[in-house]
Amino acid sequence: MVKVGLVDDSIYDLEKLNISLSSEEDISIVFSTSDSEEAYQNIKKGQIDLLITDIEMPKLSGYELADLINSYALDIDVIFVTGFSGYAVHAFELNVLDYIMKPYSKERLLKGIRRRVQKNKLASDTKKLVIKTKTDIHFIDKKDIIFIERTGRSTTIVTVDDEYTVYTPLAELEEELSKKNFVRSHRGFIINIHFVKNFSLYTKKSYLVSFQNTKRTAMVTRANLERIQKEYF
Template sequence: MNVVIIDDEPKARKLLEILIKENCSKITSIFTAEDLISGVDIIKKEQPKIVFLDIEMPEHSGLEIFDFIDSASSNFEIIFTTAYSEYAIKAFELSAVDYLLKPLRADKLVDAIEKAIANIGKSHINLKLEELQKSLKSSNFKKIGLPVADGIKFINFEDIILLKADGMYTKVSVHKASELLISKPLKHFETLLESIPTFYRPHRSYLINLKYIQEYCKKDGGYIIMDNNESVSISKDKKDEFLTIVQNIG
């Protein structure tokens, strides 16, 4: 049985390949690709029974696979491998689409493969994928809705530089955009963004996006300078944790 792994992260591809070899004797050949287009080429050539497909990839999302393959002639099952957070997993379940959460576990992998084998040729994966796209789109998966005076502004998670508590309000600094004052407390956003690994709360008054850190200054007890030149305090009990995170990023 042939399978194809499509994932833009080399370590993720290698780990999945190792887990399959160690736990799934029914699978005889494993092919890998770093992007959707090259993965589609392999699928057309090798005719796999199962495709392990990451969703968030450069160029093309895994959800676009049937834009490049004739769904009527696709005789394979898809198992999505994803780091998506819990609130998005509901969309997978409502669409009856199989998925594995990263970091991957061997027991879950075996169960997913057995289920996929049983469903080959009879699960209408292309229809499920259409429903999944609708579900993810309706939940604004890549964005967060911020209530403003004249409506709701949808901002990409990755464009948020930092969030700052202002009483029962929160000031949101956005990359290449004006600061927003939102009538929600910072705790509300901490809960919404807790599963996005780039967000970190170094102080009770701040929630920052680690990708926008410009500098860490040791003086005055230590503080962070963000790319928008705003200084962010660090709580004493968070300093060691923060420095560990920054060192790992580097």
């Protein structure tokens, strides 16, 4: 089941989204609103898998909502549905799942949503993560990954046996990992919940994460910790 949030300042276009998706058995519409600030409040709750949003809207734009998702490191994909083609390059810099031009068919919309389903299926079906360092290619058991940290332009993958430094962005690695085990806890971290030992208050809005099998720590935002506790513990 894909849990979806819908936002479009055009009542007509919002109603079209609702009609297109409400009859699909594997899609659940969590919220539907023409007010982008209301969408903002709903997004922060972390209760959706996918946000389908217009780009040009009063108050907050679709870009700003996508930035919010990145800032809170929420596990939410974004599909932009817009009448303007000029935003496409910037949109994909935000690593959006799809960019759909109005007017569109129901089939075109569902094609974009299926990408989310397929991405999750591939991540859970593949047991090995293939990474390339400067000199080698490694095949890592995903179940052995404790956490992943992004620092500057480099990414460190900490496993039960070793550490690997690569230049792959977190968003790309996140697509390869099962959402059943791995959580984007912070904009700079992905953690394996099965290795979590405890959370310690660090600042008003973040916690340190301690793990089994390593003395290294990661970070989790307060909002994501609440979501993790609700969904996994």
